[in-house]
Amino acid sequence: MSFIELKNVTKSFNDVKILKNLNMTIDEGKVLGILGRSGSGKSVLINMLRGMKEYRPDDGQILYTVAICPECLRVEPPSAAGKICGCGCGCEFELKTIDFWNSERQVFAAIKRRISIMLQRTFALYEDDTVIDNVLKSITGHDEEESTYMAIDLIEMAQMAHRITHIARDLSGGEKQRVVLARQIAKEPMIFLADEPTGTLDPKTAELLHQALIEGVKNKGTTMIITSHWPEVMKKLSDHVIWLEKGEIIVEGDPDTVVKKFMDQVPLPEKKEVYKTGGPIIKMEGVKKHYYSIERGVVKAVDGIDLEVGESEIFGIVGLSGAGKTTLSRILYGLTEPSSGNIEVKLGENWIDMTQKGPFGRGRVIPYLGILHQEYSLYPHRNVLGNLTEAISLELPAEFAKMKAIYVLKAVGFDEEYADSLLTKYPDELSGGERHRVALAQVLIKEPNIIILDEPTGTMDPITRVQVTDSIQRARDELNQTFVIISHDMDFVLDVCDRAALMRGGKILKIGDPVEIVEDLTPKEKEKMLTEE
Missing domain, CATH: 3.40.50.300 (P-loop containing nucleotide triphosphate hydrolases)
Structure with missing residues (x-):
């Protein structure tokens, strides 16, 4: 079922167009990969989908088709339409298409709360708290015992069980990134956004994070949008890939096809010659x-x-x-x-x-x-x-x-x-x-x-x-x-x-x-x- 639709989305900063008439559709439960060079507009698009105020489109629409409770405004993916809201209000979820950036403030906030985001090189943790306390602070709507079991499961999924009682500031960058992932999944989002989540990680840690994204997001049917300039990430995680270049989609399709076309553009570095260093x-x-x-x-x-x-x-x-x-x-x-x-x-x-x-x-x-x-x-x-x-x-x-x-x-x-x-x-x-x-x-x-x-x-x-x-x-x-x-x-x-x-x-x-x-x-x-x- 169609979940997210972009119609002629344009965004400029200082009169320079960063996104140019973007049109795309993202189905519920699918993973969209956005491949492109630095500055192609990937991060701008991710932040726009998240609802960050500086990234409001200049033109066009971002449409979310969601199941929404008319009483408490809880929002779920469209497949929840007709089900009973679990907040105790007893209402059925209604299927609605929301013009995200032009919606009422309460509806805008309700959708935004159901979207988790991982930003590149941002370790948003409580530095003086332990790993498990960091994850627990992201869990809502569950009793204490259930929250604790959830946190432990997420930490194990992120393969951080050996650091569960360690203070966040004592962790390495790769370890912090895995705790951030556990925190974001703990929010039980309907949409998961990941902006270059493994760009600075070593191959082993990146593989652990990829596995956690597959296990904790993709395999659970959560809709995910992930940006990367790494072809391996696109192949491993995405169902459909778009190649963004200077704010425009120039190629889209299955991961293997798009990745091959992208890599054909990468030049070889100048041949390194043996250099005689000094003392x-x-x-x-x-x-x-x-x-x-x-x-x-x-x-x-x-x-x-x-x-x-x-x-x-x-x-x-x-x-x-x-x-x-x-x-x-x-x-x-x-x-x-x-x-x-x-x-x-x-x-x-x-x-x-x-x-x-x-x-x-x-x-x-x-x-x-x-x-x-x-x-x-x-x-x-x-x-x-x-x-x-x-x-x-x-x-x-x-x-x-x-x-x-x-x-x-x-x-x-x-x-x-x-x-x-x-x-x-x-x-x-x-x-x-x-x-x-x-x-x-x-x-x-x-x-x-x-x-x-x-x-x-x-x-x-x-x-x-x-x-x-x-x-x-x-x-x-x-x-x-x-x-x-x-x-x-x-x-x-x-x-x-x-x-x-x-x-x-x-x-x-x-x-x-x-x-x-x-x-x-x-x-x-x-x-x-x-x-x-």
Whole structure:
């Protein structure tokens, strides 16, 4: 039965059309996949379907055909029409087609309450609460015992039972994402929206999340709309796929057909040649970061790391979520104090002790380091040009600032005309993938000696990923920059890195050629590592 229908939907931001006369129908119980590059309009469409006020269509209609109780306004999928409302009012659900954005306020709110959404790179958890308390807070309409059993079942489905009493802030990014999923399913939605839900996750954790979406959403007959630039996600989860490009549907059909046409457009990266790096520029010896958690006891986030990175080397650190990769990068940058160990960075001819605070210690090096965090953020009240200049204390003459900003935006995959149009936009006017690339540009524009990138391709489509691969290699070649890259994206690591290290349980297990490291990440090896953890 038809559930959602879009009729000639158009949306613009600053006179730029993001969605252009979209028409589509989504049946109850089906999974629609939306495939497309960053900036194609995927996130705008998802937020519009959710009812976020900034995303009201300029033209067109979004029609929800629902079963609605005339007494209490409870809303269910259309197949519930004629059934008795379970709220105790005794009324039958009536079948109605609602013009969502032009409906009465109470009806609009009633539909919105029945829609759950997972946003990319957003870990909407109560940080000081345990995993089970986070899930329980999303459950309504059940008694305490039933709610507890529901929460436990959902946590097990998300394969987080081993963390059930852990505090949310102590979880890794991948673990937080799985708890977010459990929370959203706990709301028992009639529609589930997922915007790039696995973009920043390692392959094993992404597979766990996909399985949870299949088990907790798809197999239960919940209507789902999922956006992604990853073809594997479309094939695994979707019944029908649309390819969105610059706000228009250019291809739609079965997942295999649409995915093949999409991947035919992806260029191959420039062939990586063997690069001769300089002597060491980073030295780490016996680096540890242990901390105490009431729930978990002593946590060995980083546990005795010895590592050298050469000047102008592109060095990758790979491993499953929770392996300690992000903690290691924060220690290197000086954001997290190590429990013990030595860390030195070469500046000119001098070796600087990064464990020493102040202007004669790591304060000398920080201006020459750049870092892109996994949970990056831009300054919301500054436009893109401001984010790339004044906001990071990069004071340049106006025309030169604009030229440099456009140059670095081109380096992260925008064409020149679009880069120019981006300069006056604010972060909330950009797609998730565009914000990610601007954040990367914000790091690159200061031309630091050493650049630390934590999941730099997480929300990037395959075409943009190739462009970023090429730009990193050019930056290394032209500016002699050194990169330390934390990534779950094995293809990216193979394409861009000179060497890579494999981390598990806070330790480095192996350092070598990226091909050797990736070969150690076979499904069988990953399963063994996960079991050992």
